[in-house]
Amino acid sequence: MTPLLASMSQTAIPLSWYLAVALILFAIGTIGVLTRRNALVVLMSVEILLNAVNLTFLAFARHHDNMDGHVVTFFVIAVAAAEAAVGLALVLGIFRHNRSVNVDSMTALRN
Amino acid sequence: MLEQILFWLLAGGAILTAAMVVLPPVGRNPLYGALSLILSFFFISGLYVLLVAHVMAVLQVLVYAGAIMVLFIFVIMLLNLSDKELGQSRKTTAQFIGVLAVSAIAVKAIMVVSSATGSKALMAADAGFGTVDGLADLLFRQFLFPFELVSILLLVAVIGAVVLAKRRLT
Amino acid sequence: MVDDLLLISPLLIVTVMGLVSLLVGVFAPAGSFKGWLAFLTSFGFLAALGACYMLWHETSAGAAFSSQSFHYSLTLDHFGLALCGVILLGALLATLTAVHYLPAQKSDHAEYYALIAFSALGMMIMVMAADLLTLFVALEVMSISIYILAGFKRDSSFSTESAMKYFILGSFASAILLLGISFTYGATGTISMREIGLAVAGGDAHSELALFGMVMLIVAFGFKIAAAPFHMWTPDVYEGAPASVTGFMAVGVKAAGFGALARLLLTCFGAPEYRDGSAVSWETLIVILAVISMCAGNLMALAQKNLKRMLAYSAIAHTGYLLMALLVVPASSDGEQALNALGGGLVFYLLAYTLANVAAFGVAAAVGARGVEDAGEEAYAGLAGRDPMLAFALTIAMLSLLGIPLTAGFMGKLTLFGELLSSGGGEYLWLVVVAVVNSVVSAYYYLRVVMVAYMQDESAEKPIALLKSAPLRVAVGVAAILTLVFGIMPNKAINASTRAGYSLVHTSNPATYGARVSAAKPAITSTVEPKDVAHR
Structure with a gap:
């Protein structure tokens, strides 16, 4: 029996599954940040990244039976709120100047 | 067994809805992306419950879905972007390579991590x-x-x- | 309790100053001149510098003490205090350059000074952080304040775009940092740097997870300290942000990032298998980053016409030199000596870099305030004729960045390269050669600025009015004079830097900090047995 099937037969779920889900989410968020041109979607991708990290923290907390990971998650949620507020304010600023939220429209600075 | 079914449903849902935020066909209008992201947050908070992180699951829904995403939707509505203002999404080979590279790194990382942590199930948590x-x-x-x-x-x-x-x- | 508050007094002073300028700004009449708040904030930075100085002398040489209530979160050692001093000095001088620059840019708001204070607070906590959570939150306080400051000139699409670019890449870097913290936590089951260090040194850590975490942490810090290949945001942000902000950002973020990175790597990943030798040890990664940063920064800087943009690429190159300071540790067999060398190289170099950049960006603020922000080389033409003092300060700054004798930059490079050669026993001779060749190449673009300022005539068709600002001239002048002072009489500063490195021996070494943490009675006087640097 492959390890995957072996682990399926147990009742509880192994740590690595949670980590795999978190890494897939992180990859999705990274792809969003790198490829999407809409600043709002980029900000949402950053939120996906933070959620993926939170999932790993909680999985590791459960693994170590130690609540430090919960505390970090708590702080990450607060930081995400702060980042979202500033990020959205910046999107409004960009929109005021360019009438567009497209990252490609930001051409005042030479690349 | 129930736990596993729940895990697959929640994990699959979270990944699918998160992907819908990022993928161009659905994510073209940021409003659909935002709604899909809220769904994703609900699925992820379900995963938190499976990890015995009840407080965090509640906070996830309250703060992420309830506050942060409302702010996003508020801004999207405020801007009320037309198709022209959304801008044409550009597809370049550099982007394609980036996606491939990220996917390859992610697959590699998942393989390393799962071989490192093994398939041992998580033990019961303390009271x-x-x-x-x-x-x-x-x-x-x-x-x-x-x-x-x-x-x-x-x-x-x-x-x-x-x-x-x-x-x-x- | 009072003792604890005294121990964090530099942090408290800066916080209170931020809050005061925010409150005063609310009650000040709309549209009135807010520059006097800069003096208030500068006074706060000066007071915090004094507090750092007092705390420095409260602890005997080499000893580290830990605040009792906050012992889990903060390590108050000479290393942290020395870098706090560098950060505060940079903040103090950069604040003075803003007094008349902001009204000229039509963005004279009290919030500016509050944000400068809060980001300085974040930087100071970063270099003192003892657990990864405090490090992360402090880094966010710093970064978010800087994003806002970069976009402070709201009428300018330059400024807003640079803030947006910085924000997107910065929050991406934060997410990578968190991923690194999370895997380090997963490997060891703790987020306290000391306990991570103990677990890693004792072989209790899960090494694959810890290595993955370490690589992610280095990548994230690479973004923050503008190391190539994670530097793409730097030129745009440096150019687009208001010059007074860029000056502060260039020096503060770098000092804080390097302080935190050094403490993190030495405390958490000091064990040999993570430190050197193996393929993914941080020694290997740092060498790669250092070489790419030096070469890429210098080559790209050659083509730049805009002073701010040129300084951005020069900042990348200097990140490369500074990264070499971290290599002292894995290269050396004697840990204590290596850390002395690290302090001597890193802290003193950061001091020299801070002074030179504050002076250079101060001049950029004076030149760019009235004219277009992306003023090219022609804006500096004939600067010597228009304002000999600013031209002289600019020259000193360029010579110091280049590393000409009699400037602090020369002593910094000499110390850094010398320490790396002597502690590594020649292992890194090739790297020092690369660095020296790079320094020679950099002469082209640093000296060109001086040439333009002294040799060329002012362009007749579009003369650019200089900003007349006494505080700016004082800040630029002080920075230039200190550059010369530390270049001619560097001994005191280098000794202090060496002491700072020496204190890291105790705060980062599992063998010595283990006892102190479990004793849990680290008051201001009871410390690790004080050993003087001199008689080792």
Whole structure:
């Protein structure tokens, strides 16, 4: 029996599954940040990244039976709120100047 | 067994809805992306419940879905972007290579991590794990300093929102 | 309790100053001149510098003490205090350059000074952080304040775009940092740097997870300190942000990032298998980053016409030199000596870099305030004729960045390269050669600025009015004079830097900090047995 099937037969779920889900989410968020041109979607991708990290923290907390990971998650949620507020304010600023939220429209600075 | 079925449903849902935020066909209109992201947050908070992180699951829904995403949707509605203002999404080979590279790194990382952590199931948690009690104890003793620091962070964010977005400052 | 508050007094002073300028700004009449708040904030930075100085002398040489209530979150050692001093000095001088610059840019708001204070607070906590959570929150306080400051000139699409670019890449870097913290936590089951260090040194850590975490942490810090290949945001942000902000950002973020990175790597990943030798040890990664940063920064800087943009690429190159300071540790067999060398190289170099950049960006602020922000080389033409003092300060700054004798930059490079050669026993001779060749190449673009300022005539068709600002001239002048002072009489500063490195021996070494943490009675006087640097 492959390890995957072996682990399926147990009742509880192994740590690595949670980590795999978190890494897939992180990859999705990274792809969003790198490829999407809409600043709002980029900000949402950053939120996906933070959620993926939170999932790993909680999985590791459960693994170590130690609540430090919960505390970090708590702080990450607060930081995400702060980042979202500033990020959205910046999107409004960009929109005021360019009438567009497209990252490609930001051409005042030479690349 | 129920736990596993739940895990697959929640994990699959979270990944699918998160992908819908990022993929161009659905994510073209940011509003659909935002709604899909809210769904994703609900699925992820379900995963938190499976991890015996009940407080975090509640906070996830309250703060992420309830506050942050409402702010996003508010801004999307405020801007009320037309198709022209959304801009044409550009597809370049550099992007394609980037996606491939990220996917390859992710697959590699998942393989490394799962071989490192093995397929041993998580053990039963202690009583008191994941409760408000346990969280408060850590938060107001060991992590009091960063907790105080977060108040400065939130103040900075408020200043930032005013400075950057207010129409006229003086 | 009072003792604890005294121990964090530099942090408290800066916080209170930020809050005061925010409150005063609310009650000040709309549209009035807010520059006097800069003096208030500068006074706060000066007071915090004094507090750092007092705390420095409260602890005997080499000893580290830990605040009792906050011992889990903060390590108050000479290393942290020395870097706090560098950060505060940079903040103080950069604040003075803003007094008349902001009104000229039509963005004279009290919030500016509050944000400068809060980001300085974040930087100071970063270099003192003892657990990864405090490090992360402090880094966010710093970064978010800087994003806002970069976009502070709201009427300018330059400024807003640079803030947006910085924000997107910065929050991406934060997410990578968190991923690194999370895997380090997963490997060891703790987020306290000391306990991570103990677990890693004792072989209790899960090494694959810890290595993955370490690589992610280095990548994230690479973004923050503008190391190539994670530097793409730097030129745009440096150019687009208001010059007074860029000056502060260039020096503060770098000092804080390097302080935190050094403490993190030495405390958490000091064990040999993570430190050197193996393929993914941080020694290997740092060498790669250092070489790419030096070469890429210098080559790209050659083509730049805009002073701010040129300084951005020069900042990348200097990141490369500074990264070499971290290599002292894995290269050396004697840990204590290596850390002395690290302090001597890193802290003093950061001091020299801070002074030179504050002076250079101060001049950029004076030149760019009235004219277009992306003023090219022609804006500096004939600067010597228009304002000999600013031209002289600019020259000193360029010579210091280049590393000409009699400037602090020369002593910094000499110390850094010398320490790396002597502690590594020649292992890194090739790297020092690369660095020296790079320094020679950099002469082209640094000296060109001086040439333009002294040799060329002012362009007749579009003369650019200089900003007349006494505080700016004082700040630029002080920075230039200190550059010369530390270049001619560097001994005191280098000794202090060496002491700072020496204190890291105790705060980062599992063998010595283990006892102190479990004793849990680290008051201001009871410390690790004080050993003087001199008689080792």
